[in-house]
Amino acid sequence: MGDLIISFSNWIWGTPMLIMLMGGGLILFFHSGLLPFRKIGHSIRLLSGKYDDDLAPGQITSFQALSSAIAATVGLGNISGVAIAINMGGPGAIFWMWVSAFVGMATKYYTCTLAIMFRGKDSSGEIQGGPMYVIQEGMGKKWKFLSVIFCTAGILGLLAIFQANQLTAVIRAVLLIPAGLDGGETSRFVLAGVDLGQSTRWILGVSMMVLVAIVILGGIKRIASVASKMVPFMVALYFITVIMIVFKYIGDVPEMLWFIVEDAFTGKAIAGGAVGAVIVTGARRAAFSNEAGIGTAPMVHGASKNNEPVREGLIAMLGPFIDTIVVCTLTALVIMLTGVWQTTEHDGVRLTLNAFEMALPGFGKYLLMVAVLVFALSTMFTYSYYGHKCFNYLFGASKADYYNYFYLATIVLGAVASLEVVISLVDGMYAIMAIPTMISTLYLAPKVKAASVDYFKRMKNV
Incomplete structure (x- = not known):
């Protein structure tokens, strides 16, 4: 099944998907x-809440919507995803992440x-x-x-299987394996004749499941409330450490920046110099990192208390900039500057962990572990809301809460599965989600254009 x-x-994730996401986005x-360039200043000003309307339909504020969306994107996609991109496609993959x-x-x-x-009901x-x-x-x-x-x-x-997998990996690497508590010949954790170290993945998976359950069973308002508090903290912690x-x-x-650009068009860092493979890798990891075109962020932004569609879109477009242009670039620089991408066979979060430990010996790995913990949990909270809405649409609101229990159970499975299978399942489903999202977006694009012209014309008169 894994194969x-x-x-x-x-x-x-072949050429057609590349054309759909990057070509459609272009x-x-x-x-x-060129609105993302021209109106980014206005987008930032909207975050002040000056235009919020508490009486508008919806469940959360625009800032909470952005925080929840960023909680799902600024996370392990930036820590593990960037490492996977460099490992699979070389530094040039980062350039194509920028383009994406x-x-x-x-x-x-x-x-x-x-x-x-x-919006519908x-x-x-x-x-x-x-x-x-x-x-x-x-x-x-x-x-x-x-x-x-x-x-x-x-x-x-x-599902939160990737987050569960990578959080388990970093806790094991930082805390359990060095202490001999993770099974094997070095394990010292024995109780009643049973080597509990063999079960650490399951124990960690169940622990994560309980933590996530406390938040997600409270619905979108609790998820948004927690995310709006965690996101600024986690971004600040990670940003300061990386700087x-x-x-x-x-x-x-x-x-290093020039190497990224050069390798994007030569593919020197991967076997055979396959530039096409570099582009595909960058596009895949960008899609997982910022989710633009996949259709997840519109689900949470659609719950915003906002009667101005264009205003919500302007706020939402900040997500890919924060997520990929800023955070992913900083992670890539750390991995490249320390040289670990050339000297270790580790993949995913363990590669980034090696970079942090090399750059900040003694405490770097602990800072990353805290960041990963907050990143992973906040993403798990928001993903549950996305999946809940999909289940709600297919089976009705009365049955939607059953999804939460399925979601929680898969966290444990994610903790014990292999990284390659986990990331492939997520990638495959993301590609399928992107097809209806991009078809509908391109089909209805003229309506957005007309609304944009009307909105900025009215703003000039305010």
């Missing part, structure tokens, strides 16, 4: 009139504007947003099969 999942993921970028991020800003602007423009009468409702309300019920495809893939692709490392090697930074 089948890996093969499917590699197959679906079309939207120019169709918007800039076009992704336009994609997220369109998808999240549509999420407010075409679930079976309980609650206002909901997301690609499934955009398709249903904006394109018509004859296109509902696309909504079903999106939600079916979402139920599987939006410390970058300054330690500041003289080598220009060389």
Whole structure:
């Protein structure tokens, strides 16, 4: 089964998917009139809450929506995902992550504007947003099969298995293995004749499941409340730590940045110099990192208390910039500046862990462990909401809460599964989700363009 999942993921992430996400995003970028560049200042000002309307339909504020969306994107995709990108595609993959991020800003602007423009109601009468409702309300019920495809893939692709896997890996590497508590000949943790070290993955998986259950069973308001408090803290902690490392090697930074650009067009860092493989790797990891075009962020932004679709889109487009252009670049620099990507066979979070330990001996790995803990848990909270909404759409509001128990159980499975199978399952389902999301976005793009012209015309008169 694992080999089948890996093969499917590699197959679906071929040229057609690359054209759909990056090509489609590029079309939207120019169709918007380069709006991500021209209006980013206005987007930042909107975060002040000056335009919030507590009486507008929805469940959370725009800032909480952005925080929840960033909680799902600024996370292990930035720590493990960047390491996987460099390991698979070389430093050049980071350049293509940058390209994906800039076009992704336009994609997220369109998808999240549509999420407010075409909101629907679930079976309980609650206002909901997301690609499934955009398709249903904006394109018509004859296109509902696309909504079903999106939600079916979402139920599987939006599980927290990757976060559980990587959080387990970092706790084992930092705390358990050095202390001899992780099984094998070095394990000293024995109780009643049973080597409990053999079961640490299961123990960690169950512990994570309990922590996540406390938050997600309280619904979107509790998730958004926790995320809006955790996100600023986790971004600040990680940002400060990474800046410390970058300054330690500041003289080598220009060389590393140039290496990223050069390798993007030569593929020297991977076997055979396959530039196509570098581009595909960058696009895959960018999609996992910032989720632009996948359709997840529109689900949470669709719950925002906002009557201005364009305003929500402007706020949402900050996500890929923060996530990929800023945080992913800093992670890539740490891995490259320390040279661990060339001297270790480790992948994922363990590669980043080696970089932190080399740059900040003695305490670097502990700082990263805290960051990973907060990143992983906050992402797990938000992903549960995404999957819950997909389940709600397919089976009705009265049955939606059953999804939470399925979601919690898979956290344990993610903790014990192999990284390659976990990342391939998520990648494959993300690709399937992107198909209906991008089709509906490109189909309805003229409506977003018209709304944008009207919005900025009105803003001039305010």
